[in-house]
Amino acid sequence: MNDISPPRKRRNAGRVTLNDVARQVGVSALTVSRFFNHPERVSQALRQRIGEAVSALGYVPNLMAGSLASARSRIVGMVIPNISGPIFADTIQAFSDTLARHGHQLLLASSYFSLEQEENAVRTFLGWSPAALVVTSHFHSESTEKILAEAEIPVVETWDYQPGRAPIQVGFLHYDVGVMAARHLLDKGYRRIAFVLNSAVGDFSALERRAGYGDTLQAAGLESWSFAPSAECVPFEAGKQAMESLMKEARPPDAIIFANDNLAAGGLLTARRMGLRVPDDCAVMGFGDYAFSGMLLPALSTIRPPARLIGEIAALRVLESLSVIPSTTPLQRLNRLECELVEREST
């Protein structure tokens, strides 16, 4: 019955395409493409007319198609331990904003300090041919290392600085933070200084801070001493547990460095509930300078990491690597940032 089968239809969905714009203006599709990607290569007159047609038709470039054709995208993937934590949020914010200012988008995933989740996220992100990838710290699973090395895109490690590593790094030496905290307490005259680790397993950076603390105490001829709260308890509880346990010892510490301000806050409030005076009976020191740290009673002495700066500089390094912005060259060294000691009432 049917003579010629009609050409197979495809669900174009009536979306406005480059070709529609091109036809409207009377040029080839490529010229319109250039209008978006290399406007300087299109004559003034055409630029004007294309611009009008674009807004008249309400054309939205299909970034997927563009990325597929050019094997480049304007997506940057970021894997970070968590989003809602008080420190990383600032980094994400600054990173995202800086990218956005230069027309790039942020694809985000959290790893919860799990190397396996990090690997999954990296793998998935690579499926999107991202322009670059940003991860946290230099601790990765072996396969993640391999994948990142073979990805042939810029990779930036944040929140850490390990001299001599290949990828671009934007962060600080956690070891130094441990040294800084220990020195501060030593200068203040404390001698029995304990260190409380994070209850979150996989937070290797905290271990480096402890190493800095340990070496500093050893160099001063003092005994170092660390407490690991049971995993699986929330930071605040872990701090409480640590304080109770440490103070029960025969010779309790006269100062405690907590792996972060959440733990320190738990410790601080527990100390007060136990009737201890802070810092007279026991000094307390945190890390992170969270929003609440200055409002505690006594206000918490802590070390403030350059969270926003990390995000911003990481984004700038990414954009430089992609030649989106000119390279401000010998900045390699400026990737090593400093933490700031915030001395308040608890030490």
Place this chain on the structure above:
Amino acid sequence: MNDISPPRKRRNAGRVTLNDVARQVGVSALTVSRFFNHPERVSQALRQRIGEAVSALGYVPNLMAGSLASARSRIVGMVIPNISGPIFADTIQAFSDTLARHGHQLLLASSYFSLEQEENAVRTFLGWSPAALVVTSHFHSESTEKILAEAEIPVVETWDYQPGRAPIQVGFLHYDVGVMAARHLLDKGYRRIAFVLNSAVGDFSALERRAGYGDTLQAAGLESWSFAPSAECVPFEAGKQAMESLMKEARPPDAIIFANDNLAAGGLLTARRMGLRVPDDCAVMGFGDYAFSGMLLPALSTIRPPARLIGEIAALRVLESLSVIPSTTPLQRLNRLECELVEREST
């Protein structure tokens, strides 16, 4: 000279493609494609062999190509006022995690309460043919409304609940929060209750909370009264400014509702510095239940929004709309969530 020009080369870059896998196994590319997207339509035996080939070759599906071909992606865009703020971070975290569990990715942008930035973000996101779009509140520019309506993808509005609006909404009625705060203070016997607005322009939700407060006071035959800090100052400062200014009045308030906990914290500390007793001289109430709120002295009474729940349910609604997970149907009503009054020492 040259007889036949060689076929033009393209920068394949040696990446492993579907075809490579298919060739290795000895099937067509489509079968491998089905292996990933509709595994149930591939025979057991092939599934096995394809799976092996995939990991042997280290094949990573090119999601761009897939999305282009199918006009569907597994990206969900989210536009939120800010990332690092203490409340939205939880929503983002829960949203991202829930999406990730079902193989979807989060593309994130922040609007800083600016309708224009929101519109830009939405426009850009649409270029990625996202599977769905999530925005904050029901306040959008006219063109954003239009774009969203025409997008033909699920759109979810979060952090707000306006009866009778078309898009899926997951949130609460800010008006109710205002009522709840006012009622609480009235019940406690306060009569001269002031409201302090947010210093961030564009936070329309705060205006709705104020409306709830205003109507409640009016219904009680009391005068309502609001203070707007100068824009451009950080929340903490704005709270300070408000407290100083309000307390200088001839008949100062006996209770103040702040638009959020940051403002309230500024107000609280200022009150104490001014020698006022809280809550005896002036009660203080916030909104948000930020991390520090319970640690202030006196601990801040506030209203806790279901931040994580919003993120999680928004993600579930998105996934349902996309038929990724079965629809738990008459949940429409469950999208309206409740805030919780957290009574502490400041009221």
Place this chain on the structure above:
DNA sequence: AGCTGTTATGTCAGCGCTAACAATGGCTAG
């Protein structure tokens, strides 16, 4: 005039994948 170089635009082929349709073979129902 002829040559080179530069700028502005077009042609063509494909990026890697999947929807629509077709084909194959085994199996049941009439």
Place this chain on the structure above:
DNA sequence: CTAGCCATTGTTAGCGCTGACATAACAGCT
């Protein structure tokens, strides 16, 4: 025994865009 059906796999034709290359037009130069 054959039509009809399901399950499984293959063929074809793009999705919307951009790279490499080609071309045209025109300027500046010998």
